[in-house]
Amino acid sequence: MFQIGVVLVFCGLLAQTSALPQVLPLGLGPSLLPLPETPGLPANPTDIAGSLTSALTNGLLSGGLLGSLENLPLLDILKNGGGPSDNLLGGLLGKVTSDLPLLNNIIDLKITDAHLLELGLGQSPDGHRLYVTIPLGLTLNVKTPLVGSLLKLAVKLNITAELIAVKNEQGKLHLVLGDCTHSPGSLQISILEGLGPLPIQGLLDSLTGVLNNVLPDLVQGKVCPLVNDVLSKLDFTLAHSVIDLLIHGLEFVIKV
Template sequence: MFQAGGLVVFCGLLAQSTVQLEALPLTVGQTLPLPLTPALVPSPTDLVGSLTSTLSSGLLSEGLLGTLGNLPLLDILKPGGNTPRGLLGDLLGKLPSAIPLLNNVIDLKITDPQLLELGLGQSRDGHRLYVTIPLGMVLNVKTPVVGSLLKLAVKLNITAELLTVKDKQEKMHLVLGDCTHSPGSLQVSVLDGLGSLPTQGLLDSITGILNNVLPELVQGKVCPLVNEAISHLDVTLVPSIVNALTRGLEFVIKV
């Protein structure tokens, strides 16, 4: 039994099962036990950095970069290939110049996939978060028309909605809501090879194809990874986020 009325200093595992300490002064390196008070909930300001950094790490550990680097763009664009219905839609009708391009793509490789810095937004009622996931990659396109390798820098944002739901046991959970590509966020710029293009029309055709195909393709591959990353968030972080969203606290938004 520990004797009351004195300062109790716990110095680790004791060799004997029972030791009495009597009003011993604290020595260097020793501290008193913390009072049993409820843990402080991190402020929304602190949660922003923790959430975005943890999600970034989670997406990378889920193989995001490998997924981007292995997008089956060439298979989709090849006529007669395994083109998912609806991906191209009426692309050929809208872009007649795309027909010879699709027929003559020799090679298309994705290199240098990147996950850029995540952004965070919040709904007006304070009960939902919107995570902006900016992705980057380089497309290496080779066609007989170009005659050499055309390198394009591509950037695209995926937006993931985070919200709280209550299960049958009345417990609140953080889950993924809508997950989609941000309209108009696709950016395509030429890194190398523009001088070999006979007309600007060919570049416009390539950009048109990417606008019709790439966002939905990336969304379909990346959103499941976002869901996995959310499901593996730190167990100490999730309750704080759930508490803040349930109460509608304002997060400090990172622009």
């Protein structure tokens, strides 16, 4: 009877032990366990910023941005004075050129050596919006009938594109282009070669005034639609990662 009693007691204890919650091994308490990752968020957010700028750069270049800039019909626009055929610049350029007779001496106005500089990326204070700075460099060749009057101008201009996550009618989120404009005061024009007599300096001053009024809008008209096209073709995984970060308002652009 004694042995049977011992067996019964032992079995009872075993049953109670199996009914208790599982005990963690020593040294692996809840505070030491790895925390689960937030679903849908990338493990290395800062890598996403580099991937995005790289994708945008490649998309702009492969989309023919530089060629379209070099083919801007600046001379035709200048000679037409922004007539009825040019709805974009109509009244603006007509008003400017009416007071600049020196511009009539220009026989050729051509953009060459267009290049895309390193893109910049920034976030809004709340982390829900992205701002892409697209810096462009151009060389502007100006010819007039005057002897020794070839001018080469270096032109720099920044376009700023806003990227936001929006929900469509089906409830799906997409990364789209918001505001897209040229940065105020970012247009810089400097002389590379050809500064000559006073008439040339006067021509340069007149041309600079016109370019400040019309060139940013012309460049913006080429850059912004192309950015929108690049976003529509962005790799799904990359776009999804960016959207997740923007929705959560997480900082993934390193401030320098």
